[in-house]
Amino acid sequence: MIPESHADLLSVKGFAHAATLGPDGAPQSNPVWYDWDGAHLKFSQTRTRQKLHNLERDPRIALSITDPENPYRYLEIRGRVVAIDDDPDNAFIDSLAQKYIDQEHYPWHQPGDERVVVKVLPEHATTMG
Amino acid sequence: MIPESHADLLSVKGFAHAATLGPDGAPQSNPVWYDWDGAHLKFSQTRTRQKLHNLERDPRIALSITDPENPYRYLEIRGRVVAIDDDPDNAFIDSLAQKYIDQEHYPWHQPGDERVVVKVLPEHATTMG
Numbered sequence: 001m002i003p004e005s006h007a008d009l010l011s012v013k014g015f016a017h018a019a020t021l022g023p024d025g026a027p028q029s030n031p032v033w034y035d036w037d038g039a040h041l042k043f044s045q046t047r048t049r050q051k052l053h054n055l056e057r058d059p060r061i062a063l064s065i066t067d068p069e070n071p072y073r074y075l076e077i078r079g080r081v082v083a084i085d086d087d088p089d090n091a092f093i094d095s096l097a098q099k100y101i102d103q104e105h106y107p108w109h110q111p112g113d114e115r116v117v118v119k120v121l122p123e124h125a126t127t128m129g
Numbered sequence: 130m131i132p133e134s135h136a137d138l139l140s141v142k143g144f145a146h147a148a149t150l151g152p153d154g155a156p157q158s159n160p161v162w163y164d165w166d167g168a169h170l171k172f173s174q175t176r177t178r179q180k181l182h183n184l185e186r187d188p189r190i191a192l193s194i195t196d197p198e199n200p201y202r203y204l205e206i207r208g209r210v211v212a213i214d215d216d217p218d219n220a221f222i223d224s225l226a227q228k229y230i231d232q233e234h235y236p237w238h239q240p241g242d243e244r245v246v247v248k249v250l251p252e253h254a255t256t257m258g
Contacts, residue, residue, distance in 0.1 A: 026191070026207065031146075031195055076159055
């Protein structure tokens with residue numbers, strides 16, 4: 001599914017620009033931290049965010065990831081959300097904080113924030129560079 | 130429309146991740162060079178690209194722009210394509226090549242490529258950082 005030539009982008013400290021569909025079907029996009037478990041691209045979200053409501057309504061998503069070393073090289077993954085799992089002790093968001101900013105705990109956690117792990121199954125990939 | 134606090138991102142050499150809708154309404158995303166004319170965000174496309182067909186079918190688009198100096202600061206513009214203009218002598222794509230890679234002419238032009246200028250009217254903005 002993911003071309004060998006761009007599979008390295010699944011583990012670098014890049015940002016994935018995640019495009020989802022709003023209530024009226026219009027696209028929305030914002031950058032997210034991500035991780036790859038060998039089969040799914042995973043990112044963290046709070047329960048109350050619009051993006052999560054979007055994905056509960058329509059699980060289709062596209063994520064474009066630019067190589068942090070070379071902005072003219074990128075990977076786009078299109079697929080769908082197959083699971084939205086609880087992250088009760090923040091294990092997943094903390095693992096992303098470790099990966100991205102070398103901190104044991106995610107520093108921007110807000111009281112009352114409920115974190116979930118969004119799992120995306122890739123169905124199609126496009127690349128450039 | 131564009132918050133003062135993030136208006137600088139309209140003129141930096143950042144990439145805009147452009148989310149459009151495919152034939153089945155699913156999101157697609159890829160990074161583009163862009164420019165700002167004071168009212169529209171503009172980017173270049175070849176006539177034959179899927180993205181252009183998407184926008185002719187459904188003009189709704191979201192573009193997320195990360196600050197090249199600070200990946201935790203970004204601007205998302207949601208809006209619609211209000212014009213797709215010819216770029217017959219490549220004046221626009223060449224101006225982007227000048228801005229982004231300091232070259233007078235766009236170096237990756239292919240024989241037969243017909244360039245257009247896609248003009249996006251912002252209708253909503255979100256920011257972070």
